Amino acid sequence: MVENYSNDYDVKCKLDACKTYPAITDSERGEIVCGGCGLILVQNLADASYENNGYTQEDFMKQARTGPATSLTMFDKGLSTVIGSNKDSSGNALPSKTKYEFNRLRTWDQRSKSRKTATLSKAFTLLHSMKTKLSVPDNVVENAAYIYRKIVSAKLTRGRTMASLISASLYAACRENNIPRTLDDIAKAGNVERRILSRDLRTIIKKLGLNLNQYDTASFISKISNNMNLKETTKRGAFDILKRCEEEGITAGKHPVAQAAASLYISCVLNGERVSQKRVSVEAGVSDVTIRNRTVLIKKILKLDE
Template identity: 70%
Template sequence: MIRNYTNDCDIKCSLKSCNTFPTITDSERGEVFCGNCGTVLLEKISELTHENNRNNQEEFMKLTRTGPATSLTMHDRGLSTTIGINKDATGKALPSKTKYEFNRLRAWDQRSKSRSTFALSKAFTLMNAMKGKLVIPENIVEAAAHTYRKVVNAKITRGRTIASLVSASLYAACRENNIPRTLEDIAKAGNVEKSIISRDFRTIVKKLELNVTQYNTTSFISKISNDMKLKEKTKRDAFDILKRCEKENMTAGKHPVALAAASLRIACTINGEKVSQRKISMASGISDVTIRNRSALIRKMLKINI
C-alpha cells in the first residue's frame, strides 16, 4: 500500500536488503521509489519549485503553477492574502454594493493584523531601502532578514529602535559573507549613529552566538579602487603591499579599511598616479591623519623608498 508522507519525512524502504541503496525521485511522475526493489515509497509530491521568471504579469498569471517564491524580507513571507482592486476576474468593475463589501473586508483585514506584523513590515521596508543605498546582493538581505527575525524571537528589541537593529543585522550579514561595508556606510544609509549600531551589533553577536569574522582587507582595496577608478596595476601593487604587511604581522589590531587606503596611497605614488590623499580619505571614510600614519608605518616596516 502506498502511503503519503510529508516533505520533511526521511523516506526509506522497509526491507533490510535495501538499506544501503538510495531512493530515486521521479519529478515527472511525482514519485519516490527504492533504488533496489523499485517499491514506490512516496507519491503525489508537492511542487516546490517556482516559475516566476515571466516577462510580464499576464504571462505570469497564465503560466505559473505555484505562485511567487517566498522571501524572508517580506513581513508575511509572501504567503498572506491581499484584497486587490475593485474589479472581477474579467476586468469589469464591481457593483457598488459588492464594492462596499470588499472595502469593509479590506479595512478589517488591516485592523486584524497584530502589532508585530506592523513592526516587521516597517523593519523590512527600511531594510529594502538600505539595500538600494548600499548596493547589497539579495542573498545578503535575506541573511539580514533571517538575523532580524531571530532578534525579534529572542526579545532583544526592547529599548532599541527598529532602525538600529535593522542596521546591525545588515552589518552582521555583511561581516558573515565578507561584503565590504563599513559601520560608517551602514550608519549613513540607515541614518543611525555609528556608536548605536556598534552597541546593538555586539549585543546581537553575544545573544545569538553568531560566528562573525573580521573583514578580508583585500576586499576593501577592490572597493576603494573601483570607486576611484584607479588603474589595475595600482590595484595589484596595493595587493602585494598588503600581503607583505600580513607576512610582517602588521595587520593585527589595525583597521582593515585604513590599511587598504594606505596601501592604495603608496601604490599610487609608486605608479605615478596623481591621486590626492584627500580623495582616498573621502572614498574610504578614513581620516587623512590615519592614512598618513599607516602609510609611514608601512614604508618604514617594508623599507619602501618613494
C-alpha cells in the same frame, strides 16, 4: 497515476519478505508504498511536475498555478492575502452590495494583522532602501532579514530603535558574506549614530551567538580604488604591498580599512599617480593622520623608496 519507484527517495521496506518487491510512487496521493505489503513508506511528497507550456499571456494565466518564490525580506514572506479591485474576473464592475461587502473584507483584513506584522513591514521597507543606497546583493539582504527575524523572536527590540537593529543586522550580514561595508557606511545609510549602532551590534552578537568573520583587507582596496577611478597598475601594486605586509606580520591588530588605504596610497606614489592623503582618507572613511602613521610603518618595515 501510479508510477515506478524513483531513486530520489532511497527508502525500502524493512520486512524480509518484501526485499524483492520495488517501492511504488503514487503521485496523486503523494506517497511511496511498498510493492509487497502495501506499507506507506513516505508521505506528503512534493509535487515536482512541470507546468504546461504557455506561449501567450492568456495561456500563462490559465495554466500557471504557482506564485513567486517566498522571501524573508517580505513581512509575510510573500504569502499575503490580496483583495483586488471592485471588478469581477470579466472586468465588469461589482454591484453596490457586493462592493460594500468587499470593502468590509479589506477593512477587517487590515485590522486582523498583528502589530508584529506592521513592524516587520516598516523594518523591511527600511532594509530595501538601505540596500539601494549601499548596493549590496540580494543574498546579503535575505541574510539580514533572517537575522532581524531572529532578533524579533529573541525579544531584543525592547529599548532599541528599529533603524539601529536593521542596520546592525545588515552589517552582520555583510560581515558574514565578506561584502566590504564599514560601520560608518551602514550608519550613514540607516541614519543612525555610529555609537548606538556599535552598541546594538555587540548586543545581538552576544545574544544570538553570531560568529562574524574578519573582513578581507584586499576587498577594501578594490572598493576604494574603484571609487577613486585609479589605474589597474596602482591597484595591483597595492595588493602586492598588502601581501608583503601580511608576510611581515604588521597587519595583525590593525584596522583593515586603514591598512588598505595606506597600501593604496603608497602604490599611488610609487606608480606616479598624484593622489593626496586627504582624498584617500575621505574615500576610505578614516583620518589622514591614521593613513600617515600606517604609511610610515609600512615604508619602514618593507624598506620602500618613493
